[in-house]
Amino acid sequence: MTRHKKFKKMQLPKAFTGAKEFILQRVAGMIVLVVFIIFSWVLITAFLERSDYFMLRSVEARGAPEISLISIRSDLLRHYKGNNIFKINLTAIAKSLELRHPDAKDIIVNRALPDKLLVELNFRSPVAILSNGLSFPIDREGVILVSRDPARLGGLPVIKGVNPKYAGKLHKKNESKNLEAALKLLDEIKKARFLDKYGVRTLDASDIKSLSFDLGEDGPMIIIGYENLKERLSVLRDTLRDPRLVLDKINYIDIRFKDAAISPK
Known part of the structure; x- marks a missing residue:
């Protein structure tokens, strides 16, 4: 007769049994927590939306x-x-x-x-008037302020030589580099302060390389360009300090170079 061998039932070590129970407890705890969060969220949402x-x-x-x-x-x-x-x-x-x-x-x-x-x-706050046949108030970013009346904004500098269709409007940004350069020049003039007593009435931005502004009401034209504005304004400040300078007899002052070029009338 064939004898059948008896196999003993394999028992896991106590450490493995404990780990299994621990994992099951953690999983059960996580499930309860998720259910609680979902249930709480539903209750809170219902309260917020219906109360x-x-x-x-x-x-x-x-x-x-x-x-x-x-x-x-x-x-x-x-x-x-x-x-x-x-x-x-x-x-x-x-x-x-x-x-x-x-x-x-x-x-x-x-x-x-x-x-x-x-x-x-x-x-937006107006900082200048864009003039090209018609007048358009613009802010520092070159955006046209369609609701502002330019007739009530006296005293703002006038920027000429820029087509208004390239300026910003509503959600459209300014696309004119010439207008951007003119606005940057206005910023530098404001920072420099020494031109406050003269006043800047008009800027011509038709040619960015020859960007210019009028010094005061009847003063000479200042040709400054669009580069190194801070340094060029310093040249202008030193030039205007010359006691021999008679502004009424000057046509323009070109400060695009190291030494200012002065053209008499």
Whole structure:
């Protein structure tokens, strides 16, 4: 007769058994935690979206003339009052306000818990008038301010020789290097300070290499170009300090070179 061998049942070491139980406990704990998080999220979302506590009741707007702020507040409340603030499309509101306020550089709409919207408008400031038959107020970035009346902006320098179609408008950036150079020159003139007593009324940016401005009301033309503006303005400052200089008898001063070239009338 054939004898059958008896095999003993293999037993895992106690260390492996303990590790298995530990892993199962951790997995079970993770599952419970995930279920708890999902359940909590559902409850919180339902509370935020359905509770009357978060229904829109007021709008705060700032950064524009009071008449515009009143209009913004009344319009938003008329359309959204009583709506849950988490369901209100803030991006759509900002875009609609951009159409009504094209000269605003930034329009930011935020929620203020529990029941308010905050609207912040940041408007562009005119720094010069772009003139090419018609007059267009522009800001430091060369963007035309379509809502500003140039007739009410007396005292701003006038930039000539640039086609307005290349200037910025609404969301379109300035594409004119000549206009960019003229605005950069205005910045450097403002920093230099010594030209404040003369005043800069007109800049000619038709040829960027011969970028120029008029010194005062009836003063000479200053040809400066578009490079090394700070250094060239220093040359002009030293030139104007010469007591022998009679501005009324000078046609132009060219400061594009190391030594200023002065042309009499």
